Amino acid sequence: MATDLPVRNSIRMSWQRSQESSVDTDQPAPAYFPGIDFDTTLTRAARPVIDALSSELTDEPVCIILTDAKGIVLDRRGGDRSLIRRLDRVDLAPGFRYAESEVGTNGIGTALEVGGPILVLGNEHYTGVLRSFACAGAPITHPVTGGLLGVLDITTQARNSNAVLLSVAKLAARRIQERVIEEANALDQALLSEYYAVCRHTGGSVIALGDEVFMINAYAQQHFDSADQAALIDRTRDARGGTKPLTFLADLPSGISARLAYQPTFLGDTLAGGIVQIREQRSAPRSGTRVPAVPGMAGTSALWRHTTHEVLDACGRAEWLVAEGEPGVGKLTMLRAVHDYSSPTRRLAIIDADDHDLLTTAASELESDADLIIRHAHLLSGDVIHGLADLLQAARDGSIGQDAWVALTMVPGQPDDDALGTQLLSFFPRTVAVPPLRHHLEDVPALVRHLLGRAGVTGVTLSTAALNQLMRLPWSGNVTHLRTILTDVARRRRSGVVELEDLPAECHATTRRHLTRMEALERDAIVDALAAHNGDKTAAAEALGMSRATIYRKIRDYAIHS
Template sequence: MADTPRPTNARWSSEISETECGRHGRDLRPEIAASWHRSSLAGLSQDQALDAAICDVDATSRLMQAAAPVLRDLGRQFEGFEVGALLADRSAVLVAGRFGTKSLAREVDRLGAVAGVQFSEVHSGTNAIATPYETRASVFVHQDEHYLASMRGYSCYGSPIISPTTNRVEGVIDVMASAESSPALMKSVIDRAVQDIRNQLLETYDVNVMAVFAAFNSLRRQSTDAVVMISDDIILNNRRSVDILAPEDYVTLRGIALERPGYSGTIELELMSGSAARVKITDMGDPPATVFQVRHSTDTTTVIPRGISRRKPTSRLDRDIAAAARTDGHICIQGEPGSGRSWAAAQVAPGNSANFLDATEVVRTGERAWLDQLDRACATTDTVIVVESIELLPKTLIAHLARALRSDRPYRLVLTCAGEAESASEVSYLASLCAAQVQIPPLRDRVPELGVLVSRIVGDELRAPGVRVTLSAVEALAGHSWPGNLSELVRVLREVVGNRSTGDVTVRDLPEQFRTPGRMKTLPPLKRAERDAIEAAMKLSRGNKVHAAAQLGISRSTLYARIREYGLS
């Protein structure tokens, strides 16, 4: 900002010596010098303008609601003076501002400091929003201590707003004034504003949520294990859990909490990293939450530090397939229709290349032609031949296939069949001639792997690397029974990707039948019936809660409570 004469007042005026801050990067205070160094490393030029990119601002966020009355009060205090305040959120994005004069508001607007602008040090250098955000400490920035020359018309004091429950940065607020303003006075104004916002934030949490945070913080300080606390729509975790748990592990833990309400005890769990872990489960009762303390079952396991790439997660099925592929003999792969038998068979072939024969083609080609195809494939040296759906083969072809399995010629047969067909004597006999057997579990039994499966399908099969399916969406998918197994999951994800080709997929992006939170899938029959009745009444009344309550014969307050309980909107 350009230096222009500004009105002063005894309430805001005080002399600051030039030697306190130095000039243009020389003799800077340590905290300012460190910030200048970070800004320089980020590639910023002192003469450049603020980034003009605008982010979305959530006007209904908890921070905005808590800060609104405080900002209004500051606006009244600043009226008539060249003084203003800026508020940034937990991502250092400017979300609001209040100014004592219209001329100051216009000058800040010309600078580019408007709602939606990213104000981290990477984007805006040293200032009283970005530096407190980076350091989690209050900072006074004299006019010449700003890294960007365009900001050197004002002195500012900023302070982070630390959440009273999570101890994380909820936002940053700063006051800006003329170069002659007193740091002590600016500090007193901001300190009071921060305290008022923190008090307002406390009032937005209900008693149960506050109790959950308090219990988690107490346990976190006492334990060296990975600690995760799950309560309704809240998941809290410590730094250790980030080191050893993959996103899919959180889905598994939430599933355990839903399937075993009130349970306390210790279980063994295989993590997505492939390592075994001992998990101590504690039902808190009051507050209503479940605590998981996770530690590796062996003391020799090395925790992967943050910042170092974790090896690609593998499931037990992946390892079973890999072990079967290492054998020299034939392989039988069993599983329900749509469970991924063809995919598993393809993994066995070197380079994923194999000759595929499908028993369903016998009806179209005839037994003689199908048998000729099998014989030609077996005549090829060192080849992998996949015969799918062997339970559908006529007995004459099963006998011929059995002879091929007993042959010592240099080929490998990979058979696939439905799991329930295992009891058929002919199929059981063919399976017994195989050196390895792989059982593919139905998708409903692979909930811990669902996040990895979804990522593979979206990235590899649907070719949508720019799409990320969020944890909440994976949890919603995990609540489905998946009678069509992987085939059904692929169809659902293809529909989702068709509607959203990039960005985050949330629960709202899923087909309607998958939007029910996973915890609803575990409701007892009476609770589920009540939920379904409320949902039907809400649809019939087109969202009018007064009409819905009258139709159900319950009070509005009861309806509101049930809507919250069942996660209805």
């Protein structure tokens, strides 16, 4: 399709973007997304507005369409049967994504690209089958955060088009934005009422979590120092948005163990947020307790030293234990280092749960007076658990091995195997929670030095800016993830100082939400483009075939530090 025809500049630019995205000019191909959540803040706020508008336009040959911020259709109302059939033929229906990159110039996708309202008349559409329509799209933004929520689009047949369509779409979008803030106020009020009720009833430490609200009561502020408060706040991230009660433990920098009980708060059927009640489980070790530096481990934060102290204490007492934590936190590293420090003359055998000869190997190692670690114990099958329980009972009785020390590593919360709990874990009187890296980010510089040294990389250091950026990241893969990043860095720079711009693309975004593979690729492409154009967002947008509004939105969504 020629992009140099005499049309409005906004349409010509959209045609160019469509062409660069290789959109089919004959037939749009919007992707379909099953399982879309149709009960969101946007849909709840929009429902009464769309109800009223569709009632006002009952006798008009128009269709009202609501999409999310990616152009996925969430609701479609009104329109005569002929118009609905035409829309169905081009997949402009709930669940389909009408992004400009998939279907070309249109009132939904182009409004998202330019970040403002737009009327697209029949022949201004990029794909031929859409030229029989006229559509007016108006973006809906959050009235407080400014974040893009979606688009309100009004579509009709091209012969019925007039300028009023865009005015109506813009007015409806404003009404929806007003409803968003009304609902937010009602939800915040419900959460606030519950927060005050719990504070009065318990008299203890309480935290309230909402989409835009965070409160911590005076008792908690007085009872926990600033470092513990920061750890508590970070730990509650795991509960935010949960619709079911949840209880979890947190080892705080001071050494205190706290029990956090999360209870969701609803306004009708809508989640308003949640209340977290905090109870101190165990006091920190006496201030005079010194935690020695254990070779093979890195980290001096209070939380990491407290965890190390627990494992050292158990190992010193020959107490069997379970090291529990997310994948990659360093459970095996900690157990192995503490064992070698506490019992340097005893051999340590490490067996993985997927070892087909686990029982035979474990029996042989115990008979040879070795200590034993079973990795990934949560993956053990029922038959293996039965056999291992018999073997551990023999070791406990002294009929096999001599004063053997045994430990397990596990990932919390899986699976729900009765045999694991009743037959196996009963041998282990203590469980030590090994914290995720995001809970002791102050240890990142020490870990960087340690991991580079372990990899034999001696001529590389990281600048202060690079280290500070690493300390901002959520580290979903924990220490293993950090090791992968450093391996990549060392492969590309074998000596000298690693600056902020030398870090891989994923390190320049600090969003804590889980990204799909496609989102991660898009994030990395944006970071690379920004780096290639010295942070010039306009040039980066042009290089990627995006509008300036889109790249600004995506930089904000991915929390990219440019």
